[in-house]
Amino acid sequence: MNILVGVSGGVDSAVALNLLKNQGHSVMGAMMKIYDGDIKTIANSCYGTNKKKEIEDAKNICKNADCDFHLIDLSKEFDKIVFQNFKAQYLKGITPNPCVICNKYIKFGLFIKKAKDLGLIFDKFATGHYARNVFNETTGRWELKIGKNPKKDQTYFLYKLSQDELKNILFPLGNMEKDETRKIAKEVGLIVADKQDSQDFYKGDYSGLFDTEESKGKIVDRYGNVLGHHQGIWNYTIGQRKGLKIAYSEPLYVLDIDESTNSVIVGIKDETYNKGLIADDINWVAMEKTNKPFEATAKIRSASTPKKVTVYPKDDKIKVEFEDKISSIAKGQAVVIYNDDTLLLGGTIVTSF
Numbered sequence: 001m002n003i004l005v006g007v008s009g010g011v012d013s014a015v016a017l018n019l020l021k022n023q024g025h026s027v028m029g030a031m032m033k034i035y036d037g038d039i040k041t042i043a044n045s046c047y048g049t050n051k052k053k054e055i056e057d058a059k060n061i062c063k064n065a066d067c068d069f070h071l072i073d074l075s076k077e078f079d080k081i082v083f084q085n086f087k088a089q090y091l092k093g094i095t096p097n098p099c100v101i102c103n104k105y106i107k108f109g110l111f112i113k114k115a116k117d118l119g120l121i122f123d124k125f126a127t128g129h130y131a132r133n134v135f136n137e138t139t140g141r142w143e144l145k146i147g148k149n150p151k152k153d154q155t156y157f158l159y160k161l162s163q164d165e166l167k168n169i170l171f172p173l174g175n176m177e178k179d180e181t182r183k184i185a186k187e188v189g190l191i192v193a194d195k196q197d198s199q200d201f202y203k204g205d206y207s208g209l210f211d212t213e214e215s216k217g218k219i220v221d222r223y224g225n226v227l228g229h230h231q232g233i234w235n236y237t238i239g240q241r242k243g244l245k246i247a248y249s250e251p252l253y254v255l256d257i258d259e260s261t262n263s264v265i266v267g268i269k270d271e272t273y274n275k276g277l278i279a280d281d282i283n284w285v286a287m288e289k290t291n292k293p294f295e296a297t298a299k300i301r302s303a304s305t306p307k308k309v310t311v312y313p314k315d316d317k318i319k320v321e322f323e324d325k326i327s328s329i330a331k332g333q334a335v336v337i338y339n340d341d342t343l344l345l346g347g348t349i350v351t352s353f
Contacts (some may be wrong), residue, residue: 002026003170004115004122006107007069009057011192011205012128015181016172018188020126021065028120030070032111034078057192058114064190072114074106081105088236093257095156096334097257097348104160108169124170129154132174133166136286142166143286144343147174155304159336159346162282166248182311217262219246222255227266234259236264239272253328272328276321279335282313286342289313296337296344298322300329306338 005076007029021027031054055071062069082102108283112125129228130147131154142163146153161169173181215232230236235243240254240346244266250279253272256265277300282289291313298320308323320335329352336346 001124002122003028003124005029005111005126006111006125007031007058009054009061009063009192010128010131011185011190011195012173012181014061014192015184016126016128017065017067018184018190019066019172021067022171027065027126027145027241028068028070028122029058029065030072030115030120031058032071032107034106035318038124039164039308050098054258056194070115070120071116072118072340074110074114077110078102078106081110083089087330091259092135092260093233095237095330096332097334099157100160100334102116103334104337106271108158108161108165116281116312119293120249124168126170126172128173129158129171130173130176131155132168132176133171133280135167139286139288141286141288145161145174146338146341146343147176149177154243154302155343156299156334156336156346159285159334160307163285166285180212185219217264218224219244219264219266222265222267222271227252230264233259233262238330257331267325269318273325273351274327274329275325276309277318277329277335278317278319280317280346280350282316282318282347284345286344296339298338299336300326300333309337312338317350321333 003020005013005020005027007013008031017027017029018177025312059069082098084106085101086096086098107127108125112309115122130149130152132145132147134143135141136143141343144155144158144161144166146155148327182193215234217233218226218231219228219230222224227248228244236257238254238256241251244254246251246252247268250268252266254264255267255271256334258265293307293310293312295310298309299306307326310321312319312321322335329349331349331351333349334346335349337344
Protein backbone atom coordinates (compact mmCIF):
# COMPACT_ATOMS: atom_id res chain seq x y z
CA MET A 1 0.00 0.00 0.00
CA ASN A 2 1.22 3.51 -0.77
CA ILE A 3 0.95 5.70 2.33
CA LEU A 4 1.60 9.41 2.82
CA VAL A 5 2.68 10.12 6.40
CA GLY A 6 2.28 13.57 7.89
CA VAL A 7 5.59 14.27 9.63
CA SER A 8 6.17 17.17 12.00
CA GLY A 9 9.76 16.61 13.05
CA GLY A 10 8.60 14.94 16.27
CA VAL A 11 8.95 11.42 17.62
CA ASP A 12 5.31 10.34 17.16
CA SER A 13 5.03 10.89 13.42
CA ALA A 14 8.57 9.55 12.97
CA VAL A 15 7.69 6.25 14.63
CA ALA A 16 4.39 6.07 12.73
CA LEU A 17 6.33 6.33 9.46
CA ASN A 18 8.86 3.67 10.50
CA LEU A 19 6.18 1.24 11.71
CA LEU A 20 4.35 1.44 8.39
CA LYS A 21 7.54 0.98 6.42
CA ASN A 22 8.50 -2.06 8.50
CA GLN A 23 5.06 -3.52 7.79
CA GLY A 24 6.01 -3.55 4.11
CA HIS A 25 4.18 -0.46 2.92
CA SER A 26 5.61 2.07 0.48
CA VAL A 27 5.80 5.29 2.52
CA MET A 28 6.71 8.90 1.94
CA GLY A 29 6.71 11.81 4.37
CA ALA A 30 5.17 15.24 3.99
CA MET A 31 5.29 18.25 6.29
CA MET A 32 2.94 21.23 6.36
CA LYS A 33 4.53 24.66 6.12
CA ILE A 34 2.14 26.88 8.05
CA TYR A 35 4.43 29.69 9.18
CA ASP A 36 4.13 33.05 7.44
CA GLY A 37 4.52 36.52 8.92
CA ASP A 38 2.50 37.33 12.03
CA ILE A 39 0.89 33.90 12.33
CA LYS A 40 4.00 32.78 14.21
CA THR A 41 2.11 32.71 17.53
CA ILE A 42 -0.11 29.82 16.48
CA ALA A 43 2.45 28.20 14.21
CA ASN A 44 4.99 28.11 17.03
CA SER A 45 2.56 26.33 19.33
CA CYS A 46 2.08 23.62 16.69
CA TYR A 47 5.63 23.06 15.54
CA GLY A 48 8.00 24.76 17.96
CA THR A 49 9.88 28.00 17.58
CA ASN A 50 12.75 26.78 15.38
CA LYS A 51 11.19 26.24 11.97
CA LYS A 52 14.43 25.32 10.22
CA LYS A 53 15.22 22.77 12.94
CA GLU A 54 11.78 21.15 12.66
CA ILE A 55 12.07 20.90 8.89
CA GLU A 56 15.58 19.46 9.10
CA ASP A 57 14.41 16.91 11.68
CA ALA A 58 11.54 15.89 9.40
CA LYS A 59 13.93 15.53 6.45
CA ASN A 60 16.31 13.40 8.52
CA ILE A 61 13.44 11.20 9.72
CA CYS A 62 12.52 10.44 6.11
CA LYS A 63 16.16 9.98 5.13
CA ASN A 64 16.61 7.52 7.99
CA ALA A 65 13.60 5.57 6.69
CA ASP A 66 14.91 5.79 3.12
CA CYS A 67 11.79 7.51 1.81
CA ASP A 68 10.93 10.74 0.02
CA PHE A 69 10.22 13.96 1.91
CA HIS A 70 7.91 16.73 0.72
CA LEU A 71 7.39 20.18 2.24
CA ILE A 72 3.92 21.44 1.33
CA ASP A 73 3.22 25.15 1.70
CA LEU A 74 -0.14 25.79 3.38
CA SER A 75 0.78 29.07 5.07
CA LYS A 76 -1.81 31.15 3.18
CA GLU A 77 -4.56 28.61 3.81
CA PHE A 78 -3.62 28.34 7.48
CA ASP A 79 -3.68 32.10 7.82
CA LYS A 80 -7.12 32.43 6.25
CA ILE A 81 -8.87 29.42 7.75
CA VAL A 82 -7.25 29.05 11.18
CA PHE A 83 -5.56 32.28 12.15
CA GLN A 84 -8.12 34.79 10.90
CA ASN A 85 -10.89 32.74 12.50
CA PHE A 86 -8.88 32.67 15.72
CA LYS A 87 -8.59 36.47 15.76
CA ALA A 88 -12.24 37.03 14.87
CA GLN A 89 -13.47 34.69 17.60
CA TYR A 90 -11.33 36.25 20.32
CA LEU A 91 -12.54 39.72 19.36
CA LYS A 92 -16.09 38.46 19.92
CA GLY A 93 -15.28 37.25 23.42
CA ILE A 94 -15.25 33.62 22.31
CA THR A 95 -12.46 31.15 23.10
CA PRO A 96 -11.64 29.43 19.78
CA ASN A 97 -10.22 25.95 19.29
CA PRO A 98 -7.65 26.26 16.48
CA CYS A 99 -6.53 22.60 16.71
CA VAL A 100 -10.01 21.33 15.83
CA ILE A 101 -10.25 23.69 12.86
CA CYS A 102 -6.73 22.92 11.69
CA ASN A 103 -7.23 19.16 11.84
CA LYS A 104 -10.48 19.25 9.90
CA TYR A 105 -9.73 21.79 7.19
CA ILE A 106 -5.93 21.86 6.96
CA LYS A 107 -4.19 18.68 8.16
CA PHE A 108 -6.86 16.18 7.07
CA GLY A 109 -8.27 18.40 4.33
CA LEU A 110 -6.20 20.75 2.21
CA PHE A 111 -2.92 19.05 3.12
CA ILE A 112 -4.09 15.80 1.52
CA LYS A 113 -5.68 17.61 -1.44
CA LYS A 114 -2.57 19.67 -2.14
CA ALA A 115 -0.37 16.57 -1.93
CA LYS A 116 -2.51 14.93 -4.62
CA ASP A 117 -2.52 18.13 -6.70
CA LEU A 118 1.29 18.04 -6.60
CA GLY A 119 1.19 14.57 -8.14
CA LEU A 120 1.85 12.46 -5.04
CA ILE A 121 0.17 9.07 -5.37
CA PHE A 122 -1.00 7.32 -2.18
CA ASP A 123 -3.83 5.13 -0.94
CA LYS A 124 -3.93 6.23 2.71
CA PHE A 125 -2.84 9.17 4.85
CA ALA A 126 -1.26 8.45 8.26
CA THR A 127 -0.38 10.57 11.28
CA GLY A 128 1.16 10.09 14.72
CA HIS A 129 -2.05 10.80 16.62
CA TYR A 130 -2.89 8.61 19.59
CA ALA A 131 -6.31 7.52 18.37
CA ARG A 132 -7.95 4.56 16.63
CA ASN A 133 -10.38 4.39 13.73
CA VAL A 134 -12.31 1.14 13.42
CA PHE A 135 -15.05 0.07 11.02
CA ASN A 136 -18.16 -1.24 12.77
CA GLU A 137 -19.68 -3.99 10.61
CA THR A 138 -22.98 -3.82 12.49
CA THR A 139 -23.63 -0.10 12.05
CA GLY A 140 -21.73 0.29 8.80
CA ARG A 141 -19.91 3.32 10.19
CA TRP A 142 -16.32 4.20 10.90
CA GLU A 143 -15.75 4.82 14.60
CA LEU A 144 -13.14 7.02 16.23
CA LYS A 145 -11.89 5.50 19.48
CA ILE A 146 -9.52 6.76 22.16
CA GLY A 147 -5.99 5.40 22.13
CA LYS A 148 -4.56 2.75 24.44
CA ASN A 149 -3.44 5.45 26.89
CA PRO A 150 -6.40 7.75 27.71
CA LYS A 151 -3.98 10.40 29.02
CA LYS A 152 -2.53 10.73 25.52
CA ASP A 153 -5.90 10.56 23.79
CA GLN A 154 -6.26 13.02 20.91
CA THR A 155 -9.74 12.14 19.65
CA TYR A 156 -11.12 15.35 21.20
CA PHE A 157 -9.33 17.32 18.48
CA LEU A 158 -10.43 14.95 15.70
CA TYR A 159 -14.20 14.85 16.23
CA LYS A 160 -14.94 16.83 13.06
CA LEU A 161 -13.57 14.13 10.74
CA SER A 162 -16.17 12.70 8.37
CA GLN A 163 -16.85 9.07 7.49
CA ASP A 164 -15.09 9.50 4.13
CA GLU A 165 -12.06 10.98 5.86
CA LEU A 166 -11.86 8.33 8.59
CA LYS A 167 -11.87 5.45 6.11
CA ASN A 168 -8.76 6.83 4.40
CA ILE A 169 -6.72 7.59 7.55
CA LEU A 170 -4.30 5.42 9.51
CA PHE A 171 -3.30 5.96 13.15
CA PRO A 172 -0.37 3.54 13.68
CA LEU A 173 0.16 4.62 17.30
CA GLY A 174 -3.42 4.07 18.44
CA ASN A 175 -2.62 0.88 20.34
CA MET A 176 0.65 2.11 21.83
CA GLU A 177 1.81 3.83 24.99
CA LYS A 178 4.11 6.83 24.69
CA ASP A 179 6.94 4.87 26.34
CA GLU A 180 6.60 2.23 23.64
CA THR A 181 6.88 4.92 20.98
CA ARG A 182 10.10 6.30 22.41
CA LYS A 183 11.51 2.79 22.82
CA ILE A 184 10.95 2.06 19.14
CA ALA A 185 12.45 5.43 18.19
CA LYS A 186 15.64 4.54 20.07
CA GLU A 187 15.77 1.05 18.62
CA VAL A 188 15.72 2.37 15.04
CA GLY A 189 18.14 5.17 15.87
CA LEU A 190 15.87 8.18 15.36
CA ILE A 191 17.52 11.48 16.27
CA VAL A 192 14.19 12.65 17.74
CA ALA A 193 13.83 9.71 20.15
CA ASP A 194 14.20 11.94 23.22
CA LYS A 195 12.71 15.07 21.70
CA GLN A 196 10.19 16.94 23.86
CA ASP A 197 6.55 16.43 22.91
CA SER A 198 5.04 19.03 20.62
CA GLN A 199 2.20 21.02 22.13
CA ASP A 200 -1.34 21.51 20.94
CA PHE A 201 -2.30 25.14 20.62
CA TYR A 202 -1.99 27.06 23.87
CA LYS A 203 -2.97 30.56 24.92
CA GLY A 204 0.17 32.64 24.64
CA ASP A 205 1.29 36.22 24.25
CA TYR A 206 -0.69 37.86 21.48
CA SER A 207 0.94 41.26 21.79
CA GLY A 208 0.76 43.09 18.50
CA LEU A 209 -2.10 41.03 17.08
CA PHE A 210 -4.84 43.29 18.40
CA ASP A 211 -5.29 47.04 18.88
CA THR A 212 -4.94 47.26 22.65
CA GLU A 213 -5.77 50.96 22.91
CA GLU A 214 -9.22 50.53 21.40
CA SER A 215 -9.81 47.29 23.27
CA LYS A 216 -9.52 48.57 26.83
CA GLY A 217 -12.64 48.08 28.97
CA LYS A 218 -14.13 47.26 32.35
CA ILE A 219 -13.97 44.18 34.54
CA VAL A 220 -17.28 43.87 36.40
CA ASP A 221 -19.12 41.46 38.67
CA ARG A 222 -22.48 39.88 37.77
CA TYR A 223 -24.28 42.95 39.07
CA GLY A 224 -22.35 45.45 36.98
CA ASN A 225 -20.08 46.74 39.72
CA VAL A 226 -16.72 47.83 38.28
CA LEU A 227 -13.87 45.94 39.92
CA GLY A 228 -11.07 46.77 37.53
CA HIS A 229 -10.06 47.33 33.91
CA HIS A 230 -8.73 45.10 31.13
CA GLN A 231 -6.49 45.66 28.14
CA GLY A 232 -8.64 43.70 25.69
CA ILE A 233 -11.24 40.93 26.03
CA TRP A 234 -9.05 38.67 23.89
CA ASN A 235 -6.75 38.29 26.93
CA TYR A 236 -9.41 36.31 28.79
CA THR A 237 -11.26 33.02 28.67
CA ILE A 238 -14.01 31.45 30.78
CA GLY A 239 -12.65 30.06 34.04
CA GLN A 240 -9.45 32.09 33.94
CA ARG A 241 -8.09 33.11 37.35
CA LYS A 242 -4.59 34.45 36.74
CA GLY A 243 -3.93 37.88 35.32
CA LEU A 244 -7.04 39.67 36.61
CA LYS A 245 -4.99 41.91 38.94
CA ILE A 246 -7.93 42.65 41.23
CA ALA A 247 -7.76 42.72 45.02
CA TYR A 248 -10.78 40.87 46.41
CA SER A 249 -11.78 38.90 49.49
CA GLU A 250 -11.85 35.65 47.47
CA PRO A 251 -10.12 34.49 44.27
CA LEU A 252 -11.96 35.73 41.20
CA TYR A 253 -12.59 33.85 37.95
CA VAL A 254 -13.81 34.91 34.53
CA LEU A 255 -17.51 33.99 34.25
CA ASP A 256 -18.32 35.53 30.89
CA ILE A 257 -17.12 37.95 28.24
CA ASP A 258 -19.56 40.48 26.80
CA GLU A 259 -18.48 41.75 23.41
CA SER A 260 -21.39 44.23 23.19
CA THR A 261 -20.20 46.17 26.26
CA ASN A 262 -16.52 45.20 25.92
CA SER A 263 -16.68 43.85 29.47
CA VAL A 264 -15.17 40.91 31.32
CA ILE A 265 -17.54 39.51 33.96
CA VAL A 266 -15.92 37.89 37.00
CA GLY A 267 -17.08 36.09 40.12
CA ILE A 268 -16.05 33.66 42.84
CA LYS A 269 -15.45 29.92 42.31
CA ASP A 270 -19.02 28.87 43.14
CA GLU A 271 -20.31 31.11 40.35
CA THR A 272 -18.29 29.29 37.68
CA TYR A 273 -20.43 26.14 37.83
CA ASN A 274 -23.18 25.34 35.33
CA LYS A 275 -25.61 22.48 34.82
CA GLY A 276 -25.27 22.21 31.07
CA LEU A 277 -24.59 23.70 27.67
CA ILE A 278 -25.93 24.18 24.16
CA ALA A 279 -23.76 23.30 21.17
CA ASP A 280 -24.13 23.61 17.41
CA ASP A 281 -22.14 22.68 14.30
CA ILE A 282 -22.58 19.03 15.27
CA ASN A 283 -20.65 16.20 13.63
CA TRP A 284 -22.11 12.73 14.15
CA VAL A 285 -19.35 10.13 14.06
CA ALA A 286 -20.06 6.65 15.47
CA MET A 287 -23.82 7.08 15.53
CA GLU A 288 -26.44 8.29 13.08
CA LYS A 289 -28.11 11.62 13.77
CA THR A 290 -31.08 11.23 16.12
CA ASN A 291 -33.61 13.43 17.91
CA LYS A 292 -33.96 11.02 20.83
CA PRO A 293 -32.26 11.82 24.18
CA PHE A 294 -29.52 9.44 25.32
CA GLU A 295 -27.03 9.03 28.14
CA ALA A 296 -23.28 9.25 27.54
CA THR A 297 -20.16 10.98 28.82
CA ALA A 298 -18.76 14.30 27.67
CA LYS A 299 -15.53 16.31 27.65
CA ILE A 300 -15.39 20.10 27.37
CA ARG A 301 -11.60 20.23 27.42
CA SER A 302 -9.10 17.86 25.84
CA ALA A 303 -7.40 16.94 29.12
CA SER A 304 -10.55 16.69 31.23
CA THR A 305 -12.11 13.48 32.52
CA PRO A 306 -15.36 12.56 30.71
CA LYS A 307 -18.41 13.39 32.83
CA LYS A 308 -21.80 11.66 32.84
CA VAL A 309 -24.38 13.54 30.78
CA THR A 310 -27.76 13.30 29.11
CA VAL A 311 -27.76 14.55 25.54
CA TYR A 312 -30.90 16.12 24.06
CA PRO A 313 -30.53 16.52 20.28
CA LYS A 314 -32.85 18.98 18.54
CA ASP A 315 -32.57 19.93 14.89
CA ASP A 316 -28.92 20.90 14.32
CA LYS A 317 -28.03 21.49 17.97
CA ILE A 318 -27.63 19.48 21.15
CA LYS A 319 -28.40 20.31 24.77
CA VAL A 320 -26.04 18.58 27.17
CA GLU A 321 -27.00 18.26 30.84
CA PHE A 322 -24.33 17.08 33.28
CA GLU A 323 -25.13 14.72 36.13
CA ASP A 324 -23.12 17.03 38.39
CA LYS A 325 -22.50 20.71 37.78
CA ILE A 326 -19.31 21.48 35.91
CA SER A 327 -17.01 24.50 36.08
CA SER A 328 -15.89 26.92 33.40
CA ILE A 329 -17.78 26.01 30.22
CA ALA A 330 -16.23 28.22 27.53
CA LYS A 331 -18.05 29.42 24.41
CA GLY A 332 -16.23 28.38 21.25
CA GLN A 333 -14.61 25.30 22.73
CA ALA A 334 -15.63 21.78 21.73
CA VAL A 335 -17.92 19.44 23.62
CA VAL A 336 -17.22 15.85 22.61
CA ILE A 337 -19.59 13.00 23.48
CA TYR A 338 -18.39 9.44 24.17
CA ASN A 339 -19.74 6.00 24.94
CA ASP A 340 -16.92 4.28 26.84
CA ASP A 341 -13.95 4.55 24.45
CA THR A 342 -15.97 5.45 21.35
CA LEU A 343 -16.49 9.02 20.15
CA LEU A 344 -20.15 9.45 19.25
CA LEU A 345 -20.33 13.08 18.15
CA GLY A 346 -19.07 16.56 18.92
CA GLY A 347 -19.95 20.21 18.49
CA THR A 348 -19.05 23.81 19.28
CA ILE A 349 -20.26 25.25 22.59
CA VAL A 350 -22.63 28.20 22.06
CA THR A 351 -23.69 28.92 25.63
CA SER A 352 -24.00 27.40 29.10
CA PHE A 353 -26.88 27.32 31.59
